[in-house]
Amino acid sequence: MDQAESVRTPSSWVVVGLDNGGTSNNATVLDATGQFLVDHLVENPSRVLDGPESAVEALADAFTGILTLTRTPHSLVRAVGLDTPGPASANGVISSKGATNFNHVSWHGFDIRGALEARLGLPVVYNNDGNAAALYAHHQHFGPAAAANSSVSAIVGTGLGGGVVEAGAVIRGAAGMAGELGHVQIPLHGVLENDQPVPRCNCGFEGDVESVASLTGIKNNLLPYWLSRFPEHQLAGEPIGAAAKALRGYAEKDDPLALAVFAQQAKAIGKLFTIAANFTDPAAYFLGGGVVEAAPHFRQWFLNTVRESTDLRDEQKAVATFALVPDRDMAGSRGAAVAALNTVIVK
């Protein structure tokens, strides 16, 4: 079989991975040997704004569509992995207070995992999108040694997502709230300037990782402060939301204000990783999100700044790896599929 072919035909049993997002679902197929049968984004509209019923049908369409594309008979599918944005329980029940993507009241407390399982007649394994991406990063990096290793992933987006992987499996916690790395409070000494206000997070905490290392943190906290230090800056005249989104472009051109903001983000992630070093002492620290798509010299600088800001002991430095999370757009569906594959293998 030609490995370079964009779509491969499955040889034995498979699992399907479905990544549910605000506008699109993204689907993949993973075979029993750990090979993905799709090497590109395969999307369909997620219809989450139309409510749960339409969204579950859209996921079923994604499932059928990816089987057709990969010429996979339905009878070969052993399980389905599903991921969505949180907050949701470990078992895929959307928060009773709703969520950014699941705002309509019909979503509050909705069991999306159970509904999809009933619709497809196959076991469905749930993870939130941060945990799915963390699992994919882990398995992509460690390959056959995944089960013997641990990692922590921080994924910078609108918020700060990620996850903790131990012995190849995501740590879920008693209430499904483990690995909510964005809301870990960090020491701010060495991160903030002396006259800088303590950043606030939408979750109600002050000085957690997301209040600094996220697009929301830039918009609400970091950029207003740094614009007061650079009042003549080009972005001073822009609406703050647009200015926050434009900031990475400036950083890629070594703009001092933009680099000051991203240095604070990298230092905050380093503080988080320092906590991780003393908590699970992982073998690998992964960094993902928009920064991975930035110009190579900028993303390398960002990763280096994270590494320099992570306080490891000499024994840890000798074994720890820092790396970027690969295949950002496909990380959710691929991680969801890996989670499904793990449950089939364990059985």
Ligand SMILES: [Zn+2]
């Ligand atoms: Zn928070």
